[in-house]
Amino acid sequence: MDSKVNLTPQRKAIYDVICESNNHPTAAEIIENLKENGFRFAYGTVYNSLHYLTEAGLIHELKLGEGSSRYDGNIDEHQHIQCEICGRVDEVFTEINGEWLEEIDKETGYTVKSHQVILKGVCPTCQNQ
Amino acid sequence: MDSKVNLTPQRKAIYDVICESNNHPTAAEIIENLKENGFRFAYGTVYNSLHYLTEAGLIHELKLGEGSSRYDGNIDEHQHIQCEICGRVDEVFTEINGEWLEEIDKETGYTVKSHQVILKGVCPTCQNQ
DNA sequence: TATTATTTTAGACTTAGTCTAAATATAGGT
DNA sequence: ACCTATATTTAGACTAAGTCTAAAATAATA
Numbered sequence: 001m002d003s004k005v006n007l008t009p010q011r012k013a014i015y016d017v018i019c020e021s022n023n024h025p026t027a028a029e030i031i032e033n034l035k036e037n038g039f040r041f042a043y044g045t046v047y048n049s050l051h052y053l054t055e056a057g058l059i060h061e062l063k064l065g066e067g068s069s070r071y072d073g074n075i076d077e078h079q080h081i082q083c084e085i086c087g088r089v090d091e092v093f094t095e096i097n098g099e100w101l102e103e104i105d106k107e108t109g110y111t112v113k114s115h116q117v118i119l120k121g122v123c124p125t126c127q128n129q
Numbered sequence: 130m131d132s133k134v135n136l137t138p139q140r141k142a143i144y145d146v147i148c149e150s151n152n153h154p155t156a157a158e159i160i161e162n163l164k165e166n167g168f169r170f171a172y173g174t175v176y177n178s179l180h181y182l183t184e185a186g187l188i189h190e191l192k193l194g195e196g197s198s199r200y201d202g203n204i205d206e207h208q209h210i211q212c213e214i215c216g217r218v219d220e221v222f223t224e225i226n227g228e229w230l231e232e233i234d235k236e237t238g239y240t241v242k243s244h245q246v247i248l249k250g251v252c253p254t255c256q257n258q
Numbered sequence: 259t260a261t262t263a264t265t266t267t268a269g270a271c272t273t274a275g276t277c278t279a280a281a282t283a284t285a286g287g288t
Numbered sequence: 289a290c291c292t293a294t295a296t297t298t299a300g301a302c303t304a305a306g307t308c309t310a311a312a313a314t315a316a317t318a
Binding site: 063065081083084090092093094096097100103104107108109110111112113114115116117118119120121122123124127 | 192194210212213219221222223225226229232233236237238239240241242243244245246247248249250251252253256
């Protein structure tokens with residue numbers, strides 16, 4: 001990880017919002033949240049910062065097939081599960097079996113570089129309704 | 130699967146394009162392809178048809194995090210791998226181990242309904258370049 | 259201080275897709 | 289065949305999410 005990350009005030013504020021949120025916010029939600037904290041950055045700045053932070057490895061971009069990306073301040077290897085009903089996103093730490101990835105390498109001839117698992121289901125809260 | 134699927138000429142033409150393509154086309158690619166075959170449908174019709182066919186279970190919509198959905202005429206259970214370099218998408222039939230899904234159920238408290246694995250890598254062709 | 263590089267800004271623009279109201283086509287009943 | 293009801297298609301306006309650009313502001317370096 002590069003130690004020369006240039007954390008401008010804008011990038012820091014955005015990073016903080018992501019880390020303090022516990023629900024994997026979208027860019028729109030981040031902007032909303034910044035506004036509540038008294039910040040109002042240009043759209044370009046927000047998207048640019050999100051790319052920068054992602055590139056720097058400080059956050060992860062989650063593409064769950066919703067039309068907008070979500071951002072995650074937890075950069076440990078993990079996957080996600082999303083509730084079909086309320087939309088909340090939770091972390092999943094049980095990792096996929098490594099053999100499976102090797103199988104795929106053999107089956108497809110691809111050199112597998114990364115995998116992302118998107119789970120959908122019903123969260124505990126929504127189960128009781 | 131409902132046997133009363135209303136396959137209008139437009140829907141049939143779109144379905145055929147998807148089935149005859151071997152590279153999981155996007156809506157834009159489908160429209161392009163239709164044009165080459167002499168069809169020119171309204172955008173609304175194409176998107177509406179894609180939803181209808183997906184809903185009817187005749188095709189699958191793939192959201193690989195690219196900004197536009199792809200469509201797949203192969204409705205057998207399988208996953209996908211995409212080449213980071215050329216973008217082509219191939220099928221993966223080696224299935225994930227079922228125990229893994231049960232683990233997640235336990236770990237998260239969610240009732241898991243579906244899972245999608247998006248693999249990224251380098252395809253055989255791009256490896257030789 | 260002067261120069262250069264980096265970042266932010268506002269706002270125009272793009273892409274992918276949705277929505278709407280009118281026009282067409284299809285199906286069922288008489 | 290004719291009337292009515294329902295389903296589908298069409299054109300084009302509209303939306304959401306994000307990118308791009310050129311100018312202004314900051315920061316870093318000589």
